[in-house]
Every structure is written in C-alpha cells, then in structure tokens.
Amino acid sequence: MLFFSHFLQTSRGEFDSSEFEVRRRYQDFLWLKGRLEEAHPTLIIPPLPEKFIVKGMVERFNDDFIETRRKALHKFLNRIADHPTLTFNEDFKVFLTAQAWELSSHKKQGPGLLSRMGQTVRAVASSMRGVKNRPEEFVDMNNFIETFNQKINLIDKISQRIYKEEREYFEEMKEYGPIHILWSASEEDLVDSLKGVAGCIDKCCKATEKRMFGLSETLLPVVHEYVLYSETLMLTEEIGKLEDKVECANNALKADWERWKQNMQNEIKSAFTDMAEENISYYEQCLATWESFLTSQTDLHLEETSEDKS
C-alpha cells in the first residue's frame, strides 16, 4: 500500500487555504483520470504511469520503480494544472485538497452534470462509428496519430535499448580499469603509464554512468509518457469522427489537439536536445581525461630524453 504525498501551493482564489498537503494512493489517481475523461471526453487527458512493471521494459529506468512512478504522477498532476480547462475541474480540486475521508465520501457521489453529458457524447460517438465524409482535418489527425503511435513506440524501444547497452558497457568498463592496476604491480617501469590508463578508464566509466543517468531522467520518461499519450489519442480520436453533430465538442478537441501537438514538439525537441547535450558532455569529459594522460606521458618522455642527453 503506497501513499503519495502532495504538497500543493496555490495562489488561486477559489482554494480555502494557500497550502495543502495530502496523501493519495494510485487508485485515487485512476479515479481522477476516469472522472476527467468522463467530464471532458473531447479533451486529451494526460496519461498515468502503468500500474505494474511492464514486462520487457528496461529495469524500470533507474532501478527505482517507486521513484519513477512518483515523478510520472507528479507530471500528470502538473499537466492537468497547466491545462486551461482541466485546471478548473472540481474533482481535480477535491483530489488536491481533501483529506482521505473527504475524498472517499466525494467519490461515492454519483457522476456530475458534465460527465452525464459526456456519456451522451460517447454514446453518440459509438453510433457514428465508420461514418464517411469525415472532415479533412480529422483525417489528417487520424493519420498523424496512427503514424505517431508507431514511431513513438519504436523510439521508446530504441531508447530503452540504448540505456540497456550503455549499462552493459558500464558494467564491463568497471572491470577494465582495475586490470591495468594489477598489471602495474609487476612492471616497475610502466607503473605511471598503466596507472594513468587505469585512471582514465575509471573517469570515463563514471562519465558513462552520468550519461546513463541523464538518459533515464530526461529522454526515457518523456518518450514513454508520449507512448502512453498516443494510446490515449487512439481512443480520443474516435470522438473526432463526430462531424458537426456535436460541433462545440469538435472545436474543443481541435483546440486541444493543437495545444497538445505544440507541447509534444517542444517536449520531444527538448528531450532530444538534452540527450545530445549529455552525449557531448560525456565525450568532452573523456577527451579531457585522455588528453591530460597523453600530455603527462609525452612530458615525461621529453624529460627522460633530456636526462639521457645531459
């Protein structure tokens, strides 16, 4: 049984107080998501992290499933808070501020007006399935979502594979450096060189670890979140097929879609740029350490030859 503590600071007027700290279980998050989906069927609701460890997924990013999940849940809430519409949702407010017993009793209440409307919309949508002559924009959206889903899944797999390979490289590197130290024990004249190489390998090893960590902090969670998002989208776009039966719903979706796409581009761009930066930094660190070793060796050599001459 896990509780996530939330500390909420707000400056918005409708809250009674300006600071709240509450505890929530994963189930509560699920409930919240469900409510939001019911209430706003035409909006793109942020995804939740998986309930269980997904088989095949790389060692839960950085070996700390709880921590990873916590971060993802944190992101989930922030996304809702940032959303122009969702942020004012009643259930969201309750989720953030109510004590445990208050939340339980709130949950027991029946679905609100908005969600009743949402149910109607959904019913209409399913009856409209397979309708021809959809507006072009929704055809575009449809295509985009399908391709995006494919690609983001592939990128997710590739990224996780990279993490795995980097990790295995790291494990081997850990063993590589010390052998040189061992060797230096039987080579009087090569002690400096061997220890130097060992030192460089160790530093590169640490740099690899840092790079791995960076990957797991920035790229992997973002990409994975968009995998989950794309699954959400595959469902939401059903609503898009409604044509002008529920015109205002379409417009809301369109606006949200644009907003989502813009966000996605920014976040993906940012995540990959960070990854590139991590790699640059990694290679720069390694370069510095090997260059300093080389300098020390060639300086030594110059000293030796000048000694020979004198």
Add this chain to the structure above:
Amino acid sequence: MEGARSEPERQLQPAPLEPLGGLDAEQDAAVGEEAEGDLEEGSEDRKMTENNFSLKKIEISVSEAEKRSGRNAVNMQETYTAYLVETRSVEHIDGQSVLTDSLWRRYSEFELLRSYLLVYYPHVVVPPLPEKRAEFVWHKLSADNMDPDFVERRRIGLENFLLRVASHPILCRDKIFYLFLTQESNWKETVNETGFQLKADSRLKALNATFRVKNPDKRFTELKHYSDELQSVISHLLRVRARVADRLYGVYKVHGNYGRVFSEWSAIEKEMGDGLQSAGHHMDVYASSIDDILEDEEHYADQLKEYLFYAEALRAVCRKHELMQYDLEMAAQDLASKKQQCEELATGTVRTFSLKGMTTKLFGQETPEQKEARIKVLEEQINEGEQQLKSKNLEGREFVKNAWADIERFKEQKNRDLKEALISYAVMQISMCKKGIQVWTNAKECFSKM
C-alpha cells in the same frame, strides 16, 4: 648445439652450414642492418650492434597476402594463404631502395624458421609469431582464418616478426634466416638438413628438469614468475577489452535505429520534419563510425598479444637454463658417487650399496687384480667426468651470461613498446571522443532547430 668456442666473447653460433657458394662475408654484411618498415616504434632506435661488416641497409616487408590452393603432404586439396616477403637493399649514398629479393612464404614456413631459431639460440628471447588462429575476438569480428581483416592483421604481424629478427643483434646473422629471405626453393629442405629437430630438447626432459633442479639461478626463477604473471594479466586484459568492444559496438549501432525512425516520422511532421530528418542522418553517421574505431583498436590488441606470446619465449629461455642446470647437477652427482665408489674400493670399506658388493658377499671376494681393474676404470671415468663437469659448468655460465644480456635487451624493448602502445591507445580514445563531440554537436543543432 655447439658449446662456447675458444674466444669467449664470440656468441653461440649455430651448427655450421657448409657455405653455399661464395656467400660468407657478403651475406653477413647484407643482413642485420637497420630494418625499416611498419614497426610502430621509431626505427631510429635500431642501431647496428657488434657488426664489423660494411654498412648496407636492408628493408624487409611482407607486402601482400594471396589465397592459394594446392595439394598438401597427404595429397589432399587445401587452401592456404601465401605471403610475399620482399627485401630491399638501400644504397647508402642516395637512399634509394632496390628490390633485391622477393618470394612467397606460408605461415608454416615462418613457424619452421622460428622452431629452428629456438633450437639454435636457446639463450635468446626469440620473437613470437602472430597468432595462428584468431583469439580474444569480440563477437562481430570474424574468427575465420580466411577473413580478409584477419589475414591483413596477420600480414602485419609476420612483417613485425621478420623485422624483430632482423634487428636482433644475434639472430640477424643467422644463415637460415638469410636464406628464408632470399631462397624460395628448397629452403625447407635446407632447414631440415641442419638436423635441428634432433637437437631440440624433449619436452618431457625439460619438464623433468623443471621439477627436479635444485639450484637454479634465482633470477631465472623470478623471470619465470614474471612471465606467468605477464601472460595471465595480458590474457585477462584482452578478454575484458573484447567484451568492452562488444558493448561499445552495441551502443553505437542501436543509435543507428533512430536514423530510420526519425526519417519515417519526419514525413508526418511539418515543423519538426527537417530537424528530425537531419538529426537522423547524424545518428547514422554515429552508428557507422564505430567500425573504424574498433578496427584501430584491434591493432592495439595485436601489440598486446605480441607480448602475451613473448611470455612463452621468456619461459623457453628459463626452461633451457633449468635443463642445463639439472644436467650439471646430475653430472656432479654422478661424479661424486663414482669418486665415493672408488674410495670405498681402495680402502675396502663399503658404505654404499652396490650390486658388486652384494655379489661379492654372496659369491665371494673378488681378486686383487679384478679390484685393480675396477678402480682403474672408475678413475678413468672420474677423469672424464671431471672434464665434462668443467665444460658443462663453463657452458652453463656462458649461457646464463648471454641469456641475461638478451633478457635485459628484451626488457628495455618491452618497456619502450608497451609504453608506446598505451600512448597510442590514448590517442585512439582521443580521436573517438573528438568524433563523438562532432557528431552530437551536429545532432544537437538539428534537434534544436526542430
């Protein structure tokens, strides 16, 4: 193997070959000069030593490798690789080199040459050959002997072997080595005619000596330990290096998958499309850069492997010392026992068991004449034994002196070579890092333009 000649400063010579025509001094002059070629270590360090002959330089190279097929000793069809060994004479005046000899040799002939050198120069740390079969391979590298990359690396290794022999102050003067470079036909027969296989110490004898020798020179015992350690640590290093290479390959290649996916994704993206596409291209560049990087590293691994195999050459010298020492100890023991026998016979006291003593007790005393005869025989044997012991002692000391001189030479060579190898490894790493920085900087630019 001939013992030390009367002039003690002369190094141990092989069994004399009947001079083939008018070879002699000219040969000696042509061989063993500054050997150039693809040696990583600066060839300016190769000085001519102990050579009173004229200063003609030669260059040796193993310049080509060719697949051949033919029939082998049991008349079966086989494919093998032949290597072109070229020798050039460099005229001192203008530095121009003229091709003087060019012939094809297979790996087995190199092996024969080395076996011969091992027998005739047991006090020399004989340079090793490159490996017969690819070992310590990381999985993408082929372990196939016919693989062109392996053949290429072996070609370099064989050239290195010849250069090492040619620059060795003692080995360079060997006639069989000279003929290896100059006489294609019948060279094998010539080597076999030296009868070197017969002169080789049996492995069993050597093993026996190792276990039973009582007073080997401490330095050789230490050297043996050192060579065991060297072998063990380099093996370990090569194994781990191969695994590291494998993993590194994986990291780089997986990034290549981004290339394809980005390209497909860019098709649906308006603003992000260009950035994605070009970033993808850089990911491809990154992924393919690892092939060259690891190929370079193989050369580094080969440098380490040479010293891995040198460990065995060191052990061979130690074994020879143990054998000679054991021989000496046995001879001394034998002499001592004969002296004792003689003494007992003369004085009539019997302290040691002997068959003769037993039979005497059983069947009666021997006559004084018989006794005299036996004493005389023993005295002769003792005399002979003392002579032998003297010469064995001399041999042994000569061997130790010469071997140790070569070991010192070897140590300096090893320190130089390994230090340079480590430096070259650093240079490789630096190059790899610089490439990485460039690729990722380009990629970052593309990403930020998305």
